[in-house]
Amino acid sequence: MAYTNILGMMESGKRALQAQQIATQVTGHNISNVNTPGYSRQEAIFETTHAVDLFAVGQLGTGVRIDSVRRIHDQFLEAAVLKNMSKSANFNTTFDYYSRIEGIFNESTTTTGISNALTEFWNSWQNLANNTGGTAERIDVREKANALVSRINRVRSDLVDLQADAESRISPFVDKINDLGSQIADINEEIRNSTIVGDNPNDLMDKRDTLVAELSQYAGVETVNRGYYIDVKIDGNYLVYGTTHNEVEAYTNTANNDFTDLRWKATGVGITLDSGELYATMNARDTVIPQYMSGLDTFAQELVRNVNSLHVNGLGLTGYSSLTSDNAVSNPANALNASALAFTPVDGSFTINVTDNLGNTVPTVINITAGVDTLNSLATAIDAIADISASVVNNRLVITAAANRTFSFSGDTSNTLLALGLNTFFSGSTAADIAVNSVIAADTNKIAAAQSFSPGDNTNALAIAALTNQSIAALGNKSIGNYYNAQIGTLGAEAERARKDGDLYTSISISLKNQKESISGVSLDEEMVNLQRFQRAYEGAAKYIITVDEMIQTVLTLKS
Amino acid sequence: MRVTQNMLFNNIHRRVSNSNVEISKYQDQTITGKRYQMPSGDSLNATRALGLKTKQANDIQYGKNVDSGISYMTTVETTMSSVVEILTEAKTVSIHGVNAATAPEDRKILAAKVDQLLAQLYSLANTRNESGEYIFSGFKTSTMPFDPTDTTYTYAGDTSNIQREVSPGTKLTVNFAGSQVFGDGITSAFAVLQGLSDSLNASNPTTDTPATSGDITGGVAIADLNITTGVNDTLNLSVDGVGGSITIAQALPYGSAALLATEIQTKINAIPAYVAGGISVTVTENAGVLTITSNSTGITSTVNTIGGNAATNLGLNTGVGVSTPGADEQISIMTRMGEVDTALTRAIEYHATIGARMASFDDWKSRLADTDITTASLISQAEDVDMTEAIMNLSRTQTAYQAILMSSANVMQMSLMDFLR
Numbered sequence: 018m019a020y021t022n023i024l025g026m027m028e029s030g031k032r033a034l035q036a037q038q039i040a041t042q043v044t045g046h047n048i049s050n051v052n053t054p055g056y057s058r059q060e061a062i063f064e065t066t067h068a069v070d071l072f073a074v075g076q077l078g079t080g081v082r083i084d085s086v087r088r089i090h091d092q093f094l095e096a097a098v099l100k101n102m103s104k105s106a107n108f109n110t111t112f113d114y115y116s117r118i119e120g121i122f123n124e125s126t127t128t129t130g131i132s133n134a135l136t137e138f139w140n141s142w143q144n145l146a147n148n149t150g151g152t153a154e155r156i157d158v159r160e161k162a163n164a165l166v167s168r169i170n171r172v173r174s175d176l177v178d179l180q181a182d183a184e185s186r187i188s189p190f191v192d193k194i195n196d197l198g199s200q201i202a203d204i205n206e207e208i209r210n211s212t213i214v215g216d217n218p219n220d221l222m223d224k225r226d227t228l229v230a231e232l233s234q235y236a237g238v239e240t241v242n243r244g245y246y247i248d249v250k251i252d253g254n255y256l257v258y259g260t261t262h263n264e265v266e267a268y269t270n271t272a273n274n275d276f277t278d279l280r281w282k283a284t285g286v287g288i289t290l291d292s293g294e295l296y297a298t299m300n301a302r303d304t305v306i307p308q309y310m311s312g313l314d315t316f317a318q319e320l321v322r323n324v325n326s327l328h329v330n331g332l333g334l335t336g337y338s339s340l341t342s343d344n345a346v347s348n349p350a351n352a353l354n355a356s357a358l359a360f361t362p363v364d365g366s367f368t369i370n371v372t373d374n375l376g377n378t379v380p381t382v383i384n385i386t387a388g389v390d391t392l393n394s395l396a397t398a399i400d401a402i403a404d405i406s407a408s409v410v411n412n413r414l415v416i417t418a419a420a421n422r423t424f425s426f427s428g429d430t431s432n433t434l435l436a437l438g439l440n441t442f443f444s445g446s447t448a449a450d451i452a453v454n455s456v457i458a459a460d461t462n463k464i465a466a467a468q469s470f471s472p473g474d475n476t477n478a479l480a481i482a483a484l485t486n487q488s489i490a491a492l493g494n495k496s497i498g499n500y501y502n503a504q505i506g507t508l509g510a511e512a513e514r515a516r517k518d519g520d521l522y523t524s525i526s527i528s529l530k531n532q533k534e535s536i537s538g539v540s541l542d543e544e545m546v547n548l549q550r551f552q553r554a555y556e557g558a559a560k561y562i563i564t565v566d567e568m569i570q571t572v573l574t575l576k577s
Numbered sequence: 578m579r580v581t582q583n584m585l586f587n588n589i590h591r592r593v594s595n596s597n598v599e600i601s602k603y604q605d606q607t608i609t610g611k612r613y614q615m616p617s618g619d620s621l622n623a624t625r626a627l628g629l630k631t632k633q634a635n636d637i638q639y640g641k642n643v644d645s646g647i648s649y650m651t652t653v654e655t656t657m658s659s660v661v662e663i664l665t666e667a668k669t670v671s672i673h674g675v676n677a678a679t680a681p682e683d684r685k686i687l688a689a690k691v692d693q694l695l696a697q698l699y700s701l702a703n704t705r706n707e708s709g710e711y712i713f714s715g716f717k718t719s720t721m722p723f724d725p726t727d728t729t730y731t732y733a734g735d736t737s738n739i740q741r742e743v744s745p746g747t748k749l750t751v752n753f754a755g756s757q758v759f760g761d762g763i764t765s766a767f768a769v770l771q772g773l774s775d776s777l778n779a780s781n782p783t784t785d786t787p788a789t790s791g792d793i794t795g796g797v798a799i800a801d802l803n804i805t806t807g808v809n810d811t812l813n814l815s816v817d818g819v820g821g822s823i824t825i826a827q828a829l830p831y832g833s834a835a836l837l838a839t840e841i842q843t844k845i846n847a848i849p850a851y852v853a854g855g856i857s858v859t860v861t862e863n864a865g866v867l868t869i870t871s872n873s874t875g876i877t878s879t880v881n882t883i884g885g886n887a888a889t890n891l892g893l894n895t896g897v898g899v900s901t902p903g904a905d906e907q908i909s910i911m912t913r914m915g916e917v918d919t920a921l922t923r924a925i926e927y928h929a930t931i932g933a934r935m936a937s938f939d940d941w942k943s944r945l946a947d948t949d950i951t952t953a954s955l956i957s958q959a960e961d962v963d964m965t966e967a968i969m970n971l972s973r974t975q976t977a978y979q980a981i982l983m984s985s986a987n988v989m990q991m992s993l994m995d996f997l998r
Contacts, residue, residue: 051583119615124627136631140638143742147645148708150718471716471735479742485635486745498631506624509616516617527591531584538581545993 023572026565029066029080033558036063036081041551043086047539048548055227057090057537059219088219091536095226096240098529099233103293105522106234110297112519114183114305115512121175122309124505131172132505134165135320135498142482145466146475150334155461162442162453169317173448176310183302187277190235190295191267194256197232201225201249202262209245209260232256237292252288254281276302305511310448312504317448320497322360322435323484328442329426329434331465331477336372336423337416343438343454345412346392353395354387358436359446362387365431371404374421376470379403385431395433414439427468440465442481582992589985596978603971606962613960626959633952639743640945646741647938649751650931653712656704657928660758660766663694663701664921667770670694671914674777688777695770699725702759702767713755715739722755723767730765732756743941749934758927759920766920773913814845816856816871821848838862845869 040061050056064084068076124130141161145154204225211218225247232238232249239250249257256263263283270278278299279288290296346356353362364387372378381402383395392409399407404419414437418424426440434440438454442464445451456463467474485498492500605614616623670687673679679687702723705711710718714734722734732755740748759766813822823844842860851857859870 115617116615119617124623125615132627132631133634136634140634140641143638143642147642147741150708150710467716469716469737471718471737473710473714473718473739474716474737475739479740479748482742483746499628502624502627502631505616505627506620509618509620509623512615512617513620527587531587534581534584534587535579538579538583540579540581542582542993545997549997 023565023569025079027562027569029078030558030562030565032066032080032082033561034555036061036083037551037555037558039083039086041548041555044544044547044551048541048544051539051541051544055223055230056539057088057219057223057226058539060087060089062087086217086219088217088222089537090222090226091533092242094529094533094536098526098533099230099238099240101522101526101529102230103233103235103237105519105526106294107237107292107297108515108519108522110294111301111305112512112515114179114297114301115508115515117179118176118306118309119508119512121172121179122505122508130505131165131168132498132502134161134168135501136485137161138165139482139485139498142466142478145464146478146482149466149475149478150472152461155464155466158464159453159457159461163458166443166451166453169313169448169451173310173313173317176306176313177449180302180306180310183298183306184276186298187279187295187302188267190298191265191277191279194232194235194251194295195262195264197228197235198249198256198264199262201228201232201247201257202260204228205246205257206260212245233293235293235295236290237296252290254286254288273303309504309508313448315492316497316501316504317451318359318446319489319492319500321441321443321446321451322491323487323489323497324481325435325438325441325443326429326432327477327481327484328465329429329440330468331440331480332425332427332467332470332474333460333463333465334467334472335460335462336370336425336470337418337440337463338423339415339417340424340439340456341410341416342414343441343444344436346437347412349392349396349409349412351391352388353385353390353392353433353436356392360432360436362431362433362436364388365429365433367429367431367434368427369399369402369405369416370425370427371402371418372423372425372470373404378470380427382428385433387431392437413437425470585988589981589988592981593978593985596974596981599974600971600978603967603974606967607964607971610962610964611960612962619960622959626956629952629956629959633949633956635745636945636949636952640942640949642741643743643938643942643945646743646749646751647935647942649706649712649739649741650935650938652704652706653752654928654931654935656701656712657758657924657931660698660701660924661921661928663698664766664917664924667691667694667773668914668917668921670777671773671910671917674773674910675914684777688774691770691774691777695767695774696725698759698766698770699723702755712752713758715752715754723759723765730762730768730771732759732761732765743938743945749938749941751934753927753931758924760923766924769913769916769920773910773917776910776913812841814869816845816851816858816869819850819854819856821845821850823848835862841869 040063043059043061047058062084063081066079066082068078071077122130124132138158138161141154141158145151145158148154204221208218208221208225211221229238229240229247229249236251238256241248241250243259246259247257248255248259251265254263255261256265263281265288266280266282267277268280269275279290280286281288290299344358346353346358348356362385364385366382366384368380368382370378370380383398385395392412392414396407396409396414399405399414399416404422405416405424406419407414407416409415416424416439426434429435438444440463441454442457443451444454466478468476484496486496488494488496489500495503606612613619613623616627670690674684674687702713703711703721704713711720711722711734714720714722716737716739717734720733722732723730724733727733734755736754736756738750739752740750742748760768762768811822811824813820815821823841825841825844838860842858845851845860846857856871861868861870
């Protein structure tokens with residue numbers, strides 16, 4: 018084409034008008050979406066149209082056209098944002114759980130926690146030691162113990178509730194992940210279809226990025242850009258591969274306390290997450306909460322063991338006329354150390370003292386061989402003692418004294434009294450079931466402050482009160498109170514760390530988001546300038562068309 | 578860097594929200610006076626504070642234990658000082674009594690005085706504290722330690738120590754057993770006062786009539802004595818608690834019971850342990866019946882023929898012969914005075930001991946008070962906020978907040994649109 022004509026000039030004017038119009042429209046689209054989450058600003062790319070070769074002049078331009086509408090986007094930055102997002106969601110959710118656990122323990126600067134109740138409990142024994150005959154002191158011991166066990170029970174059941182709450186969140190998360198996965202697969206398909214026909218599906222890509230971002234909040238994902246597609250991997254397997262979505266299944270895991278765990282529906286392969294809100298929730302359920310539950314259980318168990326071990330050998334103000342053991346054995350014909358008791362009897366002995374109404378006491382030593390003796394044989398041995406009878410009722414030992422006789426215990430080296438729950442202070446053996454023994458609850462005269470029937474004997478009360486400072490081997494040579502305080506210290510430290518990690522990743526996220534916004538965000542000022550620019554260009558092109566038109570008219574005038 | 582309006586708005590949003598978090602934190606601090614509300618706020622200090630608070634509560638309890646101990650010992654101390662007064666008075670009475678110039682009828686008045694003192698001493702020994710517990714009974718707090726109707730003056734309590742824990746593992750005793758303070762049985766202060774009263778009432782209160790072995794009946798006539806060497810020639814006995822043994826020679830011609838009595842007396846008094854202990858006996862004979870009498874002048878003098886085969890032949894009963902002061906067997910007021918003095922010394926000793934113990938409890942009390950101050954200040958260091966700092970921080974964040982709002986308001990107003998017409 019080695020020539021030009023005036024109508025061609027008109028054509029290039031038209032192209033210019035069209036191009037500026039499209040650019041203005043893109044600007045309008047940007048302005049409209051200034052607040053749309055995930056929107057990446059778009060830019061109309063101007064391109065000169067093919068030039069014509071003009072002999073002796075060289076190439077002559079034929080105007081402008083819009084080559085494409087480009088989405089301004091940095092996919093590497095996007096990947097970094099995703100990664101941080103799942104970490105930040107992970108730590109923030111973890112901190113949420115920690116602060117809820119802290120709230121449950123409530124060891125704040127006030128006096129509402131177990132720690133305070135424990136101290137008051139020990140001190141109530143000191144007060145009893147100061148006045149062993151005092152009814153008020155006895156009732157105080159019982160009430161301080163009630164306050165302590167009710168706090169322990171409440172914390173334990175609140176932790177169970179929190180765990181159940183975490184568990185109840187798993188399935189909705191899985192539904193959400195599947196929903197997002199299938200949407201991403203659908204969008205992958207749409208993008209492919211429109212790209213094949215030559216479109217630039219910018220808005221669909223934005224939408225897809227938004228979906229992937231939402232997904233990465235729930236679970237750490239890995240994304241792979243593959244042509245039209247973005248593939249999404251969870252735990253090394255594809256959740257989305259091109260246009261296919263592999264479903265994640267929530268199933269009841271019998272190997273994990275019947276909690277809901279994740280696996281791939283198609284293959285049945287289990288899924289292990291490493292970050293995201295869902296991971297944090299499962300981690301809280303499986304690791305964080307159980308850690309404090311078991312710490313509390315150990316604490317409660319040692320409290321019961323140590324207080325009871327001293328209490329069983331002590332004496333209240335009055336002996337027993339009848340007593341039923343607190344803990345049932347699994348089978349009275351089984352050996353005592355194989356009877357499913359929370360505390361296991363060992364070889365040793367204990368003494369039953371039978372006292373008549375004149376105060377004369379006859380002690381009888383009962384020897385225990387833990388692997389041989391059964392509850393039945395123990396009952397027989399006790400039954401053989403004069404003036405008391407013993408039998409097994411509902412897998413429990415029942416001892417009854419004859420008229421005008423009472424009985425009491427001492428010198429247990431076999432843990433039998435502790436294990437069966439005879440003359441104990443606490444019943445139960447975990448944080449969930451620790452309670453004040455019903456016998457004590459009904460009659461505070463049975464609180465064993467003494468080691469003799471003398472009313473002023475405070476030796477046992479002093480011994481129990483001294484537990485406050487006694488280091489316990491089973492608690493890593495810490496005292497019971499210090500063990501509990503150490504648990505709270507760990508909780509505080511871990512919560513603090515989770516909070517700081519959360520803060521860190523949140524601030525990294527913010528900075529990455531700012532970077533992303535800096536590249537992809539819409540600047541209204543910029544768009545205003547562009548608007549002005551395109552308007553002026555449009556005006557110029559219009560002026561050009563008018564000029565060409567006038568030229569055409571001039572040409573037409575030549576003819577007349 | 579390209580900055581968009583959204584970035585500006587996001588930043589404003591974030592800063593305002595951060596600022597609010599800070600304001601709320603410092604406000605919490607100024608309201609509660611604590612640096613943090615939950616352990617995660619400052620886990621290190623929170624754990625420290627938790628441990629310190631346990632210690633503080635324990636120390637407060639130890640303080641209560643000390644107070645309880647002091648209150649218990651105050652009762653003991655008051656009682657002891659009255660006991661000392663009464664025994665001092667008894668001693669004064671005995672000094673009057675021993676005076677040769679005192680007329681027998683005056684001695685009777687003095688005896689009545691001693692009876693009164695004895696009644697008071699019983700009431701003191703049976704003192705109960707505010708909880709109604711006998712303080713001199715050991716653990717047997719509901720048992721009267723000395724029953725005034727018991728003529729053997731036996732202590733009915735036990736010797737257990739009632740203790741108070743004043744610091745971890747340190748248990749201090751707050752009581753005395755009645756047997757420690759007043760003695761037990763015939764050596765008890767009660768027996769001594771009763772004895773003094775008896776001596777003052779006695780007809781001849783200035784001479785001692787020593788204890789005897791008691792009645793020795795069923796004497797065998799000397800002629801019937803059939804002692805064979807190595808078979809039945811041994812007599813075992815115990816005088817004033819010291820054991821001894823003699824052999825009666827078969828060959829000696831016991832022409833009379835009196836000779837036998839002299840022989841036995843010589844042999845007993847030659848027992849080395851008796852010579853060393855200053856113990857001696859007198860053996861008398863009356864119509865063929867032997868009586869062995871200790872020459873000791875205390876109320877504790879005893880003669881005990883434990884046996885040996887000669888005892889039967891001699892017709893000596895086995896068993897204890899304890900002197901019982903009475904109309905016929907008198908102990909001089911002088912001796913009684915010595916006994917009262919012993920009881921008084923014992924009481925003074927325990928009075929001083931209780932004083933020393935109370936001083937030690939006072940020491941613990943002030944030590945605990947000192948520790949409490951230290952602990953409280955450590956707790957304060959661990960969790961309390963520096964109020965000036967908190968208030969300054971609060972006003973600083975408020976100022977910052979205002980600055981953010983003001984600058985934001987300006988920034989938000991700015992738009993190119995205002996200039997493009």
